[in-house]
Amino acid sequence: MTVFQKTLTCGAVASALAIYTAGAALAFTACQVTDTGGIDDNSFNQTAWKGVEDAKAELGIEARFLESQAETDYEANINSLLGGQCDVIVTVGFLLGDATKAAAESNPEQKFSIVDYAYDPVVPNILGQVYATDEAAFLAGYLAAGMTKSGTLGTFGGINIPPVTIFMDGFVAGANYYNAQKGTSVTVLGWNPETREGLFTNNFESLDDGRAYAQNLYDEGADIVLPVAGPVGLGSAALADELGVDRLKIIGVDADLYLTDPDKKHVYLTSVTKRMDQTVYQVIQQAMDGTFAGGVIVGTLASGGVDLAPLHDFEDAVPAELKAELAAVRAGIIDGSIKVSGQ
Numbered sequence: 001m002t003v004f005q006k007t008l009t010c011g012a013v014a015s016a017l018a019i020y021t022a023g024a025a026l027a028f029t030a031c032q033v034t035d036t037g038g039i040d041d042n043s044f045n046q047t048a049w050k051g052v053e054d055a056k057a058e059l060g061i062e063a064r065f066l067e068s069q070a071e072t073d074y075e076a077n078i079n080s081l082l083g084g085q086c087d088v089i090v091t092v093g094f095l096l097g098d099a100t101k102a103a104a105e106s107n108p109e110q111k112f113s114i115v116d117y118a119y120d121p122v123v124p125n126i127l128g129q130v131y132a133t134d135e136a137a138f139l140a141g142y143l144a145a146g147m148t149k150s151g152t153l154g155t156f157g158g159i160n161i162p163p164v165t166i167f168m169d170g171f172v173a174g175a176n177y178y179n180a181q182k183g184t185s186v187t188v189l190g191w192n193p194e195t196r197e198g199l200f201t202n203n204f205e206s207l208d209d210g211r212a213y214a215q216n217l218y219d220e221g222a223d224i225v226l227p228v229a230g231p232v233g234l235g236s237a238a239l240a241d242e243l244g245v246d247r248l249k250i251i252g253v254d255a256d257l258y259l260t261d262p263d264k265k266h267v268y269l270t271s272v273t274k275r276m277d278q279t280v281y282q283v284i285q286q287a288m289d290g291t292f293a294g295g296v297i298v299g300t301l302a303s304g305g306v307d308l309a310p311l312h313d314f315e316d317a318v319p320a321e322l323k324a325e326l327a328a329v330r331a332g333i334i335d336g337s338i339k340v341s342g343q
Contacts, residue, residue: 030055030284031086032065033077035093037204039067042260043230043253044276048092048115051280061284074099082107088287090115090280094163100126111292113283115276116163124294127286129279131299133163133253134170135333136272136306137226138340140251141174142329143270143308144224145186146322147249154217155190156199158229164200167228167253167272169193173340177329189217201232210235218248224269226251233257240267249314256309271309275299302334 030052034045049065056063064086066077074096081089082103088111091100097117104112104126111125118128144153155171157164168191175188191198199217201209214225214236225240225248227233233252240248241264252258252271261268279297286292299305308326311318332338 027062028087028288029062030088031081032090034067036068037230039065041231045092047255048276048280051277054281055284078103094161111287118296122294126294127283128296131274131306133274133306134166134340135301136308137167137170138174139308140272141171142178145175145178148224150221150223151186152221153188153224154222155226156213158201158204160200164228171226201229204230207235211239214239224249228253237264237267258312266313269314273307273309275305
């Protein structure tokens with residue numbers, strides 16, 4: 001991204017509004033506020049921004065973003081976008097929930113959407129985007145249980161909040177389902193779905209923490225680790241690169257990290273993906289065509305809103321039988337015969 005994109009003011013956006021080729025109407029402008037991970041986090045901020053960029057390329061909209069350097073920036077960044085220059089404001093992350101709601105309630109004519117948050121009761125001018133990531137993480141847990149050599153898997157999160165722990169829930173459930181089907185005893189360190197306690201770095205920025213937490217799990221026997229902490233997980237990937245994938249493999253989250261972390265791509269067994277780009281694009285379409293309404297969009301395996309990324313370099317390493325089982329589990333989750341929660 002250019003410096004211009006990162007520093008453009010609302011006044012500058014107003015002077016730069018484009019004209020639609022068809023209809024000669026003022027261009028629609030979508031604005032995004034990131035959490036502290038930043039726009040280039042190789043994770044959910046970047047994936048959400050891709051949805052805005054796709055809309056810019058395909059629908060002819062204008063687009064801009066503001067990055068939050070700290071949680072104290074959330075309210076200020078949202079407020080700086082108010083005033084009519086943004087047709088829809090997209091905030092990214094559970095931690096922006098309170099600031100988004102406050103701005104929406106004070107500005108009922110402004111359309112908002114938030115990634116990883118849903119309001120109950122519904123706020124009429126906020127469209128939430130949430131994801132059944134436990135469905136895709138269930139597949140990852142089943143895959144990891146079938147691939148572990150040590151019989152021990154590991155996971156840790158950034159902060160103990162629902163958009164993080166839903167990955168961990170699904171991962172543990174998938175490994176437990178594998179055990180139930182196979183009579184094995186693969187264990188998952190780092191998260192207890194019953195007590196809701198586990199390992200958390202309490203940030204989404206520190207690569208050093210990602211390395212340290214993965215090292216601790218590896219030292220306890222884990223040979224496959226799922227970090228659910230945005231860019232923090234890149235530190236785990238660096239450790240796996242040093243140790244070698246025969247000793248430690250990583251499962252990415254949000255984006256396909258084989259593609260977004262190309263220097264360490266060989267350490268990723270797969271990734272649990274959330275298609276924030278798909279739902280953000282959908283929100284922009286609805287805001288443009290007049291169908292926008294408060295409520296929630298849910299991304300699922302069935303809708304393609306969540307998924308398991310390709311195996312890439314591990315395609316030949318995963319047995320054909322395990323691939324077939326994964327396909328059957330996927331079908332079972334979609335048709336409801338396999339229950340992800342409560343496994």
